[in-house]
Amino acid sequence: MLYQRTLKSTACALAILGSLALGGTAQAQDAVNLRMTIWSANEAHLKLFNEIAAGFKKDHPNVSVTYESLPFETYTTALTTQIAGGNAPDMAWIFETSAYDFVKSGALYPLTDTLKAAEGYNLEEVGTGATERWTEDGKLYAYPFSTSPFAVFVNNDLIKAAGAKTPAEMIAAGEWTWDNAIETAAAVAKSGKGGLVVRDFNYQAWQYLTSVWNGWGASPWSEDGKTCTMADKPMADALTFIHDAVFTKKAIPGPGETVDFFAGNAAMTITQISRASLLPKEKAFSWDLVPLPKGSAGEYALIGQAGIGVMQSGKNAETAAEFVAYMTNPESSAKLSQFFPSARKSLLNADILKKTNPLLSQEQIEKVVISGIATGKVMPGHTGFAQIQQMVRSNLDAVWRPEADVPATLQKICGQIGPLLKR
Amino acid sequence: MAVARENAHPEGRSSSPFWTIARRDSLAGFLFIAPQLIGIIVFVLIPLGLVFWYSLHEWNVLANTFTYTGAQNYRMLMEDESLLDVLGATAIFSAGLVIFNLSLALLLAVLLNQKLAGIAIFRTLFFSPVVVSLVAWTIVWGFLLQKNGGINGMLLTFGIEGPNWLREETTAMISVIVVQVFKNVGLNMILFLAALQGVPKELYEAARIDGAPAFKQFRRITLPLISPTILLTSIITIVGSLQVFAQIAVLTQGGPGLSTTVLVYYLYQQAFQFHFFGYGSTLSILLFAIVAILTFAQWQMRKRIVFYES
Numbered sequence: 001m002l003y004q005r006t007l008k009s010t011a012c013a014l015a016i017l018g019s020l021a022l023g024g025t026a027q028a029q030d031a032v033n034l035r036m037t038i039w040s041a042n043e044a045h046l047k048l049f050n051e052i053a054a055g056f057k058k059d060h061p062n063v064s065v066t067y068e069s070l071p072f073e074t075y076t077t078a079l080t081t082q083i084a085g086g087n088a089p090d091m092a093w094i095f096e097t098s099a100y101d102f103v104k105s106g107a108l109y110p111l112t113d114t115l116k117a118a119e120g121y122n123l124e125e126v127g128t129g130a131t132e133r134w135t136e137d138g139k140l141y142a143y144p145f146s147t148s149p150f151a152v153f154v155n156n157d158l159i160k161a162a163g164a165k166t167p168a169e170m171i172a173a174g175e176w177t178w179d180n181a182i183e184t185a186a187a188v189a190k191s192g193k194g195g196l197v198v199r200d201f202n203y204q205a206w207q208y209l210t211s212v213w214n215g216w217g218a219s220p221w222s223e224d225g226k227t228c229t230m231a232d233k234p235m236a237d238a239l240t241f242i243h244d245a246v247f248t249k250k251a252i253p254g255p256g257e258t259v260d261f262f263a264g265n266a267a268m269t270i271t272q273i274s275r276a277s278l279l280p281k282e283k284a285f286s287w288d289l290v291p292l293p294k295g296s297a298g299e300y301a302l303i304g305q306a307g308i309g310v311m312q313s314g315k316n317a318e319t320a321a322e323f324v325a326y327m328t329n330p331e332s333s334a335k336l337s338q339f340f341p342s343a344r345k346s347l348l349n350a351d352i353l354k355k356t357n358p359l360l361s362q363e364q365i366e367k368v369v370i371s372g373i374a375t376g377k378v379m380p381g382h383t384g385f386a387q388i389q390q391m392v393r394s395n396l397d398a399v400w401r402p403e404a405d406v407p408a409t410l411q412k413i414c415g416q417i418g419p420l421l422k423r
Numbered sequence: 424m425a426v427a428r429e430n431a432h433p434e435g436r437s438s439s440p441f442w443t444i445a446r447r448d449s450l451a452g453f454l455f456i457a458p459q460l461i462g463i464i465v466f467v468l469i470p471l472g473l474v475f476w477y478s479l480h481e482w483n484v485l486a487n488t489f490t491y492t493g494a495q496n497y498r499m500l501m502e503d504e505s506l507l508d509v510l511g512a513t514a515i516f517s518a519g520l521v522i523f524n525l526s527l528a529l530l531l532a533v534l535l536n537q538k539l540a541g542i543a544i545f546r547t548l549f550f551s552p553v554v555v556s557l558v559a560w561t562i563v564w565g566f567l568l569q570k571n572g573g574i575n576g577m578l579l580t581f582g583i584e585g586p587n588w589l590r591e592e593t594t595a596m597i598s599v600i601v602v603q604v605f606k607n608v609g610l611n612m613i614l615f616l617a618a619l620q621g622v623p624k625e626l627y628e629a630a631r632i633d634g635a636p637a638f639k640q641f642r643r644i645t646l647p648l649i650s651p652t653i654l655l656t657s658i659i660t661i662v663g664s665l666q667v668f669a670q671i672a673v674l675t676q677g678g679p680g681l682s683t684t685v686l687v688y689y690l691y692q693q694a695f696q697f698h699f700f701g702y703g704s705t706l707s708i709l710l711f712a713i714v715a716i717l718t719f720a721q722w723q724m725r726k727r728i729v730f731y732e733s
Binding site: 076077080081083084101102105106107203204254255256257258312313384386387390393394395397398400401 | 482483484485486487569570571572587588589590676677678679680681684692695696697698700
């Protein structure tokens with residue numbers, strides 16, 4: 001009797017516990033936690049992202065979004081390691097250089113349908129030039145949320161002190177060419193400060209030299225990405241020019257030399273306009289922002305891109321895609337454009353950009369930002385970019401010495417990367 | 424009946440309990456080594472097996488494909504043109520590091536094996552880099568070794584224009600070796616110091632009476648008696664030299680060219696930067712084989728070169 005009673009009460013307790021547990025599971029299934037990996041740890045950026053996540057939560061109370069900042073230098077490596085470890089984020093920022101790897105691999109969830117279905121999204125206003133790299137078979141796999149033009153920041157104080165012409169003066173006189181830019185940089189370098197710094201290049205990340213060699217119409221590989229064009233005349237001419245500027249004219253700081261423009265130590269630097277936030281508030285100098293100088297191939301512009309993609313392997317890919325749609329809709333894009341210029345045509349006007357970029361003048365916005373985004377080519381990228389990058393880097397080391405044979409080195413590079421490009 | 428019972432329980436078994444002293448002792452022994460054994464199984468043997476398994480596959484992390492390819496990665500290893508350069512850089516780095524590290528450690532240990540006031544301060548001074556964070560140490564050296572960095576600035580005060588340390592092939596390798604030696608020489612120095620202090624003083628006394636000069640005393644007494652420590656430190660240093668990564672990643676990223684791309688860094692590039700996890704695993708197997716062969720060879724050589732007092 002006692003045995004039966006014990007059995008009954010145990011069964012009853014188990015039933016109650018079971019139903020509680022099931023209820024708990026049901027609730028947990030409703031709550032969705034999304035994680036996005038990003039390469040910025042900037043407080044202002046994170047504050048804005050959190051605001052956007054809070055806005056999304058109003059309509060989707062069960063969805064929470066967290067941002068995981070990974071170091072910029074090793075971002076893609078850290079991201080792929082997370083994927084390899086079975087712990088892929090729901091959403092991830094993707095560099096333009098590794099875009100092809102992600103888009104073509106099938107790792108990303110197609111976004112077109114979700115974006116088109118989002119109310120007021122207006123995907124059509126984002127030009128095909130901006131989405132080309134992120135599209136495969138007519139489907140958009142990552143949204144290019146940042147389209148930031150490269151431009152030249154100028155320290156007018158240093159240039160005037162060296163008795164050289166400022167870029168603004170040269171632009172007014174129609175003389176803003178690479179030859180003249182290097183002449184000004186060399187004059188400042190002679191005075192003991194740095195000349196022109198191609199930021200982030202550091203004689204390693206050669207892809208940043210695109211901001212120079214595009215002026216010669218040079219490109220590391222053909223449009224279809226299958227043929228190496230590094231040994232072609234435009235590239236040989238451009239690299240010979242850069243080599244001469246580094247080792248003969250001393251207008252560009254050499255390998256192993258560190259010069260920071262934003263600390264007031266260089267005449268000019270080529271970088272993306274989002275770096276305006278690095279301009280010093282104390283010990284400020286008279287600065288300017290001008291388009292890239294004219295090369296032998298005429299005027300040109302270059303843009304850097306960053307995309308947001310949704311991981312196919314994530315459990316909540318559909319919800320994550322909805323969040324991406326919210327984060328990149330016209331309203332959120334307008335907020336984001338203070339740090340990450342948008343490729344949306346409705347946001348590419350001086351009035352809106354002036355509000356979000358208070359440091360830039362109307363003229364700078366029109367001549368550098370709007371014209372740059374409208375006409376700029378995107379930085380080079382390729383499937384298997386990391387391997388190609390490394391192979392080119394290790395061979396280009398031979399160029400970064402005074403007695404270098406530039407054309408011969410470029411021939412060697414093409415011999416090595418040729419098979420990788422065809423793969 | 425009595426016979427049947429005897430047959431059912433052969434003599435000696437029926438009366439003795441299962442937990443004999445010998446069994447209890449071995450259980451206790453296994454329990455004592457269990458934490459270490461489990462650690463080795465979980466963190467060494469299973470991963471080793473997995474790495475071998477991965478090396479037989481092409482693993483595309485992004486596409487989430489894992490295809491069995493048999494010996495293809497091993498064939499790729501044989502045909503890899505860069506691998507010879509990488510193995511060459513690894514050999515130069517390891518040889519340079521071991522020779523420089525052991526000689527400097529022994530020299531410092533001999534110099535510091537004196538009974539002088541304040542000698543402990545010098546010992547602490549030379550040992551202190553061992554406890555400094557490796558990455559912080561390397562980053563600071565990276566600043567010092569720049570073309571316009573601290574070392575060239577110092578050389579300039581003597582009218583010498585220093586080289587571009589990390590951008591020339593020879594100086595880059597020397598720099599990486601020196602940075603690594605200065606970081607770890609203190610550890611070997613302490614081991615040598617302990618060994619030197621274990622050499623009986625009477626032997627030197629006898630040698631002095633026999634008229635042996637200092638160098639001969641060192642060669643005939645000190646070196647043989649500290650040879651077990653020389654073997655130990657050389658094994659530790661060689662194995663350590665084959666695992667160097669942070670210094671290369673921070674100082675040179677394997678350049679200029681491939682001059683400082685050692686095997687571990689190459690493996691990291693293949694697996695984590697180029698996403699060739701299968702080929703990266705094959706390179707790990709190669710590294711494992713090299714470490715195992717070198718350690719085995721050194722262990723075998725101990726009979727010839729190591730002097731055991733007993």
